[in-house]
Structures are given as structure tokens and as C-alpha cells.
Amino acid sequence: MTNDMWGKIREELRQRVGKNNYVTWIEPLRLADLRNGVARFEVPTTFFGDWVSRNFADHICSHLNNSGQSVDRVEFSVTARAPVAAKPVAKPVARAAEELPGAPLDQRFTFETFVVGKPNELAHAAARRVAEGGPVTFNPLFLYGGVGLGKTHLMHAIAHELQARQPELRVLYLSAEQFMYRFVQALRERQIMDFKELFRSVDVLMVDDVQFIAGKDSTQEEFFHTFNALVDQNKQIVISADRAPGEIKDLEERIKSRLQCGLVVDLHPTDYELRLGILQTKAEQYRQQYRGLVLAEGVLEFLAHRITTNVRVLEGALTRLFAFASLVGREITLELTQDCLSDILRASDRKVTIEEIQRKVAEHYNIRLSDMIGPKRLRNIARPRQIAMYLAKQLTPRSLPEIGRRFGGRDHTTIMHGVRKIEELMSTDSQLSDDLQMLKRVLQA
Numbered sequence: 001m002t003n004d005m006w007g008k009i010r011e012e013l014r015q016r017v018g019k020n021n022y023v024t025w026i027e028p029l030r031l032a033d034l035r036n037g038v039a040r041f042e043v044p045t046t047f048f049g050d051w052v053s054r055n056f057a058d059h060i061c062s063h064l065n066n067s068g069q070s071v072d073r074v075e076f077s078v079t080a081r082a083p084v085a086a087k088p089v090a091k092p093v094a095r096a097a098e099e100l101p102g103a104p105l106d107q108r109f110t111f112e113t114f115v116v117g118k119p120n121e122l123a124h125a126a127a128r129r130v131a132e133g134g135p136v137t138f139n140p141l142f143l144y145g146g147v148g149l150g151k152t153h154l155m156h157a158i159a160h161e162l163q164a165r166q167p168e169l170r171v172l173y174l175s176a177e178q179f180m181y182r183f184v185q186a187l188r189e190r191q192i193m194d195f196k197e198l199f200r201s202v203d204v205l206m207v208d209d210v211q212f213i214a215g216k217d218s219t220q221e222e223f224f225h226t227f228n229a230l231v232d233q234n235k236q237i238v239i240s241a242d243r244a245p246g247e248i249k250d251l252e253e254r255i256k257s258r259l260q261c262g263l264v265v266d267l268h269p270t271d272y273e274l275r276l277g278i279l280q281t282k283a284e285q286y287r288q289q290y291r292g293l294v295l296a297e298g299v300l301e302f303l304a305h306r307i308t309t310n311v312r313v314l315e316g317a318l319t320r321l322f323a324f325a326s327l328v329g330r331e332i333t334l335e336l337t338q339d340c341l342s343d344i345l346r347a348s349d350r351k352v353t354i355e356e357i358q359r360k361v362a363e364h365y366n367i368r369l370s371d372m373i374g375p376k377r378l379r380n381i382a383r384p385r386q387i388a389m390y391l392a393k394q395l396t397p398r399s400l401p402e403i404g405r406r407f408g409g410r411d412h413t414t415i416m417h418g419v420r421k422i423e424e425l426m427s428t429d430s431q432l433s434d435d436l437q438m439l440k441r442v443l444q445a
Helices: 003-017 019-026 046-055 057-066 091-099 118-131 151-165 176-188 192-199 217-232 253-259 272-289 299-306 311-328 334-340 342-348 354-364 369-373 379-395 400-406 412-426 430-444
Strands: 030-035 038-043 073-078 141-144 171-175 204-208 236-241 263-266
Touching: 003 019, 003 057, 019 046, 038 046, 038 057, 046 057, 046 073, 057 073, 118 141, 118 151, 118 236, 118 263, 118 272, 141 151, 151 171, 151 204, 151 236, 171 176, 176 192, 176 204, 176 217, 192 217, 204 217, 217 236, 217 253, 272 299, 272 311, 299 311, 299 334, 311 334, 311 342, 334 342, 354 369, 354 379, 354 400, 354 430, 369 379, 379 400, 379 412, 379 430, 400 412, 412 430
Parallel strands: 038 073, 141 236, 141 263, 171 204, 204 236
Antiparallel strands: 030 038
């Protein structure tokens, strides 16, 4: 195989993985050998080779085979040190790739494809503000919420927008797991100073799923110092997690404090209007892909009502539905939807019980379950009891008298008073409001 042929394949890969991924991870590769079904490439570092192997090896192998080569696998080896005169012209690009070992960005995750509704409008506005660049106004921006609510989508959208507006910016996006992997590798290879210099030289650092480093002492220590160094330089930091900083177990207090010093934004569980908007947007895309396929009225509304877990499940259900209808050549009716998505609809039918609510609230406020339904009126027991009453009214179909019976035989007027009290406090007590949102997420997960 000639270098000219590899050059053509590289151009095909550019279209496949996007410009940024191509420049960072594909262009520095040098084809060393291709025989016996194995394509061997030279890479600048071991980490570089590991990353390309995990994320792009399948793409490379596929394009090589499509070009007429017979390739079973690809291998990567570190470039041997050569005399100065023999250095390839592409070395500066390889160096740039080595300096910013970020995760690939998903081309689908942009602000244009993010559907905004009441549950996520604040997070979207904050992400937009950061993506505009300019002076740092809140640092860090901390996005948190349950699975499939759009945290990663917003992180990728910020990175895409920043790179489009200011290509010279050094924007590094990666997961907390990748941060730890890079750190451990630097320790093992005694390159910790290179690691420190790398992460302190970026203009924008974006770390996804930061809860992953909780309990990992050495990684937390380095993350803390990296965080401080970037803040001192007025560099922007964007963090995401599955819960608020104060709720991440085994995360050092000093890191929790640092994460809370910026803007902390919760992506709330989706409401009906937002779910319907997401489905309508996705359906329009599929209509272009599956031309001629008929979608009956009421199907999207039905799905928005029934599937309330998270956006990934919702979008996955619609993807399956369009694909199935296309294969069998039928109109997407309500009956077809119920048959095709029976397993997802059954899973979404899980009901929250009053007993489960009582148990979770008692655990959260560290009181005994017996006190929850008992006669004690101490404030530290009465308030959690009222919260449990409120959640029972909100999350279950039970009547007030039935809820009262589950709370030690209390009268329905007592339940009504407890619910009203919590509704009044929600507008003035931000801690109570946060507790309620967290408990709802746990109960509906």
C-alpha cells in the first residue's frame, strides 16, 4: 500500500470523524507497514496509540478494507527517535495532538439540536453564555442531573461553539475517568510535570462525570491543584456530574467547596411539554430519512405521556419505532407503537409506592421509619413527615384518606395541611426545594 493511497483514506476519515478529531488523532499517524492482514502505524506516544486504538481503530480498519486492502486489525507503535534531519514535517501536528488528549466530540451534540424547555432552560442559557467566550463571569459552571437529561449534550455544544468562534482557543473536553487515566499514566512513566504543564496550559477545561474521581485520593489531589491553577489564571472550567457537589459521596470537602463557588445548575427531570418537543424534533429528522412513512396523530403525545424516565430512553424508543415501521412497511399507529415498544412501556409503568417514599425520606433525613408514621411532633421529625406526605400526593395516585392511613392512621385534613405547608415553603426555602428535587430523582430513577 502506498502513502498516496493512505493519504486518500485519511481524507475519507476526515469526513467520517470531523476536522478536529482528524487533526488531533488521524493526521499524525504514519503508516509503517501493511502485511498479513495487519496495518501498523507509528504514533508519537504510547497514550496516543492507546487512545486511537480504543476510539478510531474500527474506522481505520473499515476504510482500509473499503479501499481494497485486506486488513484484520491495526497496531500502533511509538515512533523511534530519529536524527533531527529525518524528522517528518507533520511533527508539530503530532506534538499538538500529544498536548491536548481530549475525548472526541459528537457532531450531533450542538446547541441547534438541543431542545429547550422549562426543566433545562437555565442550564441551556448558562452553557450559551460560556460558549460565547469573553470574560469569565462564573467559574466553574457546574451542570448536574440524572441520566439522559442533556449534560453531555450541553458540554459538547459548548466545545463546538467555542472552537467555531475562537479556533485559537485550547479547549480540552474529557471525562473524569480519562483525567484519572492520564494522571496514573503520568505517574507510572514519571512524567508528572508534563501532565501538570499540559492541564494548566488550556484555555477551557471541561470534565464530564466528575463524580467518578470521588474516593480516589491522588486523583482528587491533582484535580484540586489543576482547578486552582486554572481559576487563578482566569481560565474557564465546565464540570458535570450526576448530582450536586454537596451530594457526591467521598468527594473531598475542599473540592466540593471549590465546585460550589461558581454557578451550579440543575437539569431537572423532563416535563410533558419538553418530552413532546424532543419527540417532534426527532420525528422531523426521521421523516427525512424514512420518506413515505406515515406517523398517525396522537402517537408522539402518547409516548411523551408514557415514557418519563429520560431523554435517551425516549429517543431510543422513537428510533426503534421508525425502524420497525420501515421494515414491516406499515403506518406508525398507536397499536403498532404499543406492540413494538411493549417492553419499554412496561418498564415505564413502574409505580412509586408510599412505603418507598417513606423509606427514602427517612434515610435522607436520618430519622427512623417508625418515627415517620408515629405520633412524635418534634420539628426534626414533623418536617420530613410532611415532605413524605407531599411526595406521596405528587408521585402516587393514592387519595388523601389512603395516604393518611399509611401515615399511622392520620386524618385526610392532616395530610392536606402537610402538603400545603411544603408547597408554601418551597418558594422561600431553597434547601427544601433542592431536597425535594433530589428525592424525586431518586424515587423516579
